[in-house]
Amino acid sequence: MSFCHEQLTRLKPLWDRMLGHRFLIATRDGTMPDERFAVWMRQDYLFVEAAIPFIAALLAKAPREHWEPLAGVVTALEKELKLFEERAKAVGVTLRGALPSFTNHAYIQFLMATAYRGSYAEGYTVLYAAEKAYHDSWKVVQAGIDRNSKWHPFVENWAGDAFAQYVAYLEAQLDLLAAQAGPAERESMADYFELATKYEIAFWEMAATGDGWPGVD
Numbered sequence: 001m002s003f004c005h006e007q008l009t010r011l012k013p014l015w016d017r018m019l020g021h022r023f024l025i026a027t028r029d030g031t032m033p034d035e036r037f038a039v040w041m042r043q044d045y046l047f048v049e050a051a052i053p054f055i056a057a058l059l060a061k062a063p064r065e066h067w068e069p070l071a072g073v074v075t076a077l078e079k080e081l082k083l084f085e086e087r088a089k090a091v092g093v094t095l096r097g098a099l100p101s102f103t104n105h106a107y108i109q110f111l112m113a114t115a116y117r118g119s120y121a122e123g124y125t126v127l128y129a130a131e132k133a134y135h136d137s138w139k140v141v142q143a144g145i146d147r148n149s150k151w152h153p154f155v156e157n158w159a160g161d162a163f164a165q166y167v168a169y170l171e172a173q174l175d176l177l178a179a180q181a182g183p184a185e186r187e188s189m190a191d192y193f194e195l196a197t198k199y200e201i202a203f204w205e206m207a208a209t210g211d212g213w214p215g216v217d
């Protein structure tokens with residue numbers, strides 16, 4: 001069994017918990033309050049921004065043949081930031097000025113620490129897990145959301161065919177990296193996969209509750 005398939009099978013209970021999260025279900029069903037969706041927008045905007053230096057740090061450890069694809073990821077992230085800005089303007093959400101919540105801050109630190117301290121394969125594992133999580137999560141939303149919803153452009157971005165192809169590419173590359181890794185590194189990659197999945201669940205939970213920092217607000 002390929003590495004990704006093995007991890008997605010092993011982590012299915014967690015993955016299912018993520019895909020059943022009330023934030024996704026309410027967004028799909030059109031019952032998500034605008035103010036809560038705006039929490040997710042502000043926080044994810046910061047996350048996507050932080051993903052650019054994460055990719056750059058990964059690129060420094062990447063094999064030559066991954067340079068161009070990773071540079072393409074940076075370009076795609078810049079486009080994504082513009083999508084957030086366009087939607088925010090269209091619906092009257094203020095994106096700027098927000099600070100990362102506790103959960104977002106922790107996830108961003110995890111990304112950077114993994115890219116700097118982990119091996120390339122470990123960093124790539126986190127990249128794949130995060131992208132696959134978003135693709136699958138937004139597929140849940142796509143399955144029922146009104147096509148005229150003001151949030152539909154986000155669905156198109158992450159649930160669409162282009163993103164599906166990108167995730168399939170990452171999956172094939174991660175399987176190759178895992179096949180080249182020794183047993184200890186593969187085990188560590190599995191741990192990173194699980195941690196990234198837990199961060200994804202925590203992120204939806206943070207968006208659903210609107211939590212900032214424990215004990216502070």
Ligand code: MP5
Nearest residue numbers: 044047048051130131134203
């Ligand atoms: C992604 C994201 C997808 N935007 N936010 C979280 C919390 N996880 C994953 O990554 P990208 O870089 O927007 O494609």
